[in-house]
Amino acid sequence: MLARHNDPIAAIATAPGRGAVGIVRVSGASVAAVIEAVCGRALKPREATYLPFRAADGSAIDQGLAIHFPAPHSYTGEDVLELQAHGGPVVLQLLLARCLEAGKANGMRVAEPGEFTERAFLNDKIDLAQAEAIADLIDASTEAAARSASRSLAGEFSGEIHALRDALIHLRMLVEATLDFPEEEIDFLQQADAKGQLERLQQTLARVMLRARQGALLREGIKVVIAGQPNAGKSSLLNALAGAELAIVTPVAGTTRDVVSQTIQIEGVPLHVIDTAGLRDSQDAVEKIGIERAWGQIETADAVLFLHDLTRQSSPDYLCGDVAVAHALATRLPRAVPVIDVWNKLDAAPSAHVARVAGHDSITLSAKTGAGLGALRQKLLDVAGWQSAPEGVYMARERHVHALRRVESHLMEAGALLAQRAQALDLMAEELRLAQNCLNEITGEFNSDDLLGVIFSSFCIGK
Ligand SMILES: Nc1nc2c(c(=O)[nH]1)N(C=O)[C@@H](CNc1ccc(C(=O)N[C@@H](CCC(=O)O)C(=O)O)cc1)CN2
Numbered sequence: 294m295l296a297r298h299n300d301p302i303a304a305i306a307t308a309p310g311r312g313a314v315g316i317v318r319v320s321g322a323s324v325a326a327v328i329e330a331v332c333g334r335a336l337k338p339r340e341a342t343y344l345p346f347r348a349a350d351g352s353a354i355d356q357g358l359a360i361h362f363p364a365p366h367s368y369t370g371e372d373v374l375e376l377q378a379h380g381g382p383v384v385l386q387l388l389l390a391r392c393l394e395a396g397k398a399n400g401m402r403v404a405e406p407g408e409f410t411e412r413a414f415l416n417d418k419i420d421l422a423q424a425e426a427i428a429d430l431i432d433a434s435t436e437a438a439a440r441s442a443s444r445s446l447a448g449e450f451s452g453e454i455h456a457l458r459d460a461l462i463h464l465r466m467l468v469e470a471t472l473d474f475p476e477e478e479i480d481f482l483q484q485a486d487a488k489g490q491l492e493r494l495q496q497t498l499a500r501v502m503l504r505a506r507q508g509a510l511l512r513e514g515i516k517v518v519i520a521g522q523p524n525a526g527k528s529s530l531l532n533a534l535a536g537a538e539l540a541i542v543t544p545v546a547g548t549t550r551d552v553v554s555q556t557i558q559i560e561g562v563p564l565h566v567i568d569t570a571g572l573r574d575s576q577d578a579v580e581k582i583g584i585e586r587a588w589g590q591i592e593t594a595d596a597v598l599f600l601h602d603l604t605r606q607s608s609p610d611y612l613c614g615d616v617a618v619a620h621a622l623a624t625r626l627p628r629a630v631p632v633i634d635v636w637n638k639l640d641a642a643p644s645a646h647v648a649r650v651a652g653h654d655s656i657t658l659s660a661k662t663g664a665g666l667g668a669l670r671q672k673l674l675d676v677a678g679w680q681s682a683p684e685g686v687y688m689a690r691e692r693h694v695h696a697l698r699r700v701e702s703h704l705m706e707a708g709a710l711l712a713q714r715a716q717a718l719d720l721m722a723e724e725l726r727l728a729q730n731c732l733n734e735i736t737g738e739f740n741s742d743d744l745l746g747v748i749f750s751s752f753c754i755g756k
């Protein structure tokens with residue numbers, strides 16, 4: 294283990310700024326010295342004691358509650374001291390400085406972001422998926438996201454991963470045993486129904502992946518870019534979706550130049566909606582920059598709303614413009630990004646125009662009156678892949694979904710190799726081993742220091 298993992302650490306655990314109560318938390322070998330210096334008396338384990346927190350000169354920094362959690366029964370698994378003081382930034386800084394001074398002889402330092410939780414992970418209090426769930430719970434921006442993070446923190450996701458891993462280990466044992474007794478191979482595998490075991494494993498994996506994808510969606514959301522010719526009503530649509538006058542709307546074509554973005558939520562799924570400059574050939578230097586920015590957004594979108602003006606469907610120029618935009622979208626979009634045709638200004642459009650677009654896989658609406666917005670919201674959820682699972686979603690991250698995809702492809706390989714029998718069984722065993730490694734990456738039983746660095750450094754300070 295790296296040396297830094299043994300340093301005693303201290304930090305303000307509560308949010309910066311003023312609050313009713315603020316907590317300074319200390320973890321590691323010098324907790325006893327800090328108790329002695331700051332509290333001046335012994336503390337009963339896990340019991341709150343009201344006392345003055347003493348400065349070096351003996352005066353009181355504050356009166357508060359001190360709690361000692363002797364190792365290993367603490368958040369980090371190390372000795373932990375909590376000083377619950379009044380929640381002012383200055384008093385908390387004084388208290389933190391006092392703790393650092395008291396722990397100086399043991400090398401106490403200020404904790405890095407996420408370091409308390411990292412210790413909880415390193416001391417086997419929680420696994421990596423649970424540690425990530427703590428950060429996701431704190432960062433949750435919707436109720437659905439918070440509930441799913443809480444499920445993952447309670448171990449629901451990790452539990453499913455462990456169940457998958459156990460089934461995988463069972464199958465691996467079977468295959469590896471067969472390798473040792475090649476002549477009995479066919480019987481062995483058939484009797485134990487290796488094929489059936491593998492299939493059941495794949496089915497369970499598919500269910501876990503579905504729920505994990507939903508969780509990742511709740512956490513990360515999708516980026517939806519509104520694109521189209523000038524004046525189609527893109528800014529009006531952003532405002533209608535957001536329920537606020539965010540972007541400037543005027544009858545002048547070429548109003549929007551800067552990218553305007555807003556995160557909205559539909560059924561708890563965050564959608565990062567981006568309004569962009571109207572797409573056309575322009576000689577205006579400022580507008581040209583706006584259009585380039587629009588393309589920058591479009592090219593990184595998860596979904597594009599291609600907005601059309603229903604009132605202008607009999608203008609050849611307008612229709613040519615739309616064809617040009619459609620062509621540009623088809624050539625410039627890097628991947629298979631879904632493009633949703635949205636026909637706006639339903640309220641003002643001649644019924645012949647409406648009839649012409651009806652029946653296609655498209656949405657007609659009015660950003661002005663709000664008609665049709667419900668259908669658009671539903672369409673966005675569909676495109677995002679949202680299916681509110683009845684049993685509840687647990688929080689997962691893209692990292693987890695990627696690992697599960699790799700498990701899936703190793704299992705597919707294993708299935709193909711099983712079908713080939715004798716020559717391929719050692720390769721099948723190897724695929725199963727690789728699949729197990731991917732599962733272990735999720736819970737952190739198999740990982741690199743780099744990965745841990747990336748995960749824990751994104752926590753807030755004191756966590
Ligand atoms: N005041 C305070 N509130 C807090 C925390 C904290 O550190 N301090 N937490 C932190 O962020 C969260 C709670 N997490 C915690 C997790 C484990 C233990 C703990 O003492 N575990 C022991 C004993 C378990 C038991 O008695 O069942 C252990 O695991 O052995 C404490 C807090 C949220 N609320």
Ligand SMILES: Nc1nc2c(ncn2[C@@H]2O[C@H](COP(=O)(O)OP(=O)(O)OP(=O)(O)O)[C@@H](O)[C@H]2O)c(=O)[nH]1
Nearest residue numbers: 523524525526527528529547548549571638660661
């Ligand atoms: N009747 C009607 N007018 C609309 C509707 N949506 C937008 N408009 C009008 O269309 C004009 C252009 O709207 P904007 O939202 O600024 O259009 P835009 O696509 O953002 O335009 P640029 O920023 O120039 O590309 C404004 O006068 C809006 O009031 C609608 O649903 N019905």
Ligand SMILES: [Mg+2]
Nearest residue numbers: 527528548549
């Ligand atoms: Mg606009």
